[in-house]
Amino acid sequence: MTQDQLINKTKNFVKQTLADAEGGHDWFHIHRVYNNALLIAKTENVDVFTVSLAALLHDIADSKFYDGDETVGPKMAREFLFKINVDSTIIEHVVNIIKHISFKNSLSGDVTFTSKELKVVQDADRLDAIGAIGIARCFNYGGFKNRPMFNPAIKPNLNMTKAEYKTSTAPTINHFYEKLLLLKDKMNTETAKKIASKRHKYMLDFLDQFYNEWDGNC
DSSP, X not given: OOHHHHHHHHHHHHHHHTTTOOTTSSHHHHHHHHHHHHHXXXXXXXXXXXXXXXXXXXXXXXXXXXXXXXXXXXXXXXXXXXXXXXXXXXXXXXXXXXXXXXXXHHHTTOOSOOOHHHHHHHHHHHHTTSHHHHHHHHHHHHHHTTOOSOOTTSOOOTTOOHHHHXXXXXXXXXXXXHXXXXXXXXXXXXXXHHHHHXXXXXXXXXXXXXXXXXXXXX
8 A cells, every 4th residue: 555545544543443532632633633743744854654644643542541551552553553564663663652742751751762753743742732722622621521620729730740640630720830831842843833832822811811700800
């Protein structure tokens, strides 16, 4: 099969697998990340085929929906790519990207693997976690977990370990300070940094409006 055919097979696999996924981690999330990744890749010296496969498969089995098990996603991606006869070197690269893409890994200092392709897909994923879409996803997941939107008595934990991050049940607003507002300065590529700056400002403006409305000031 050609690379385009392999990518189309991967798209179909992801659509089927995530048909009933939570709205912030569904096929549309994958499609946005895929588009972000292709945009960023235009200005980076990367293997676009590897970037495409990794972007499509990066959340095939997000650990938060599998009792925190971080091995499910890489295993599922490996088995699928092997089944459609993707080259073994590319499979290993894609699996490593999936293993190391997550924000929570930065909390543990896990830098055992890096590549230009990882940086592109990581930026693409992080861009979808901020701005208007990021806000929508954040509250969608908070509702999915039945968490309060905001509780002034519960302060954000700005020094979380990876284990604390994975088990947090904090109000949704706290997640802005514990992750979303940190992402702008964690972007790897110049393209992502420019996009992130605009989306970051949008989140700050949203938070100002949120607190004003919460306090009845507007």
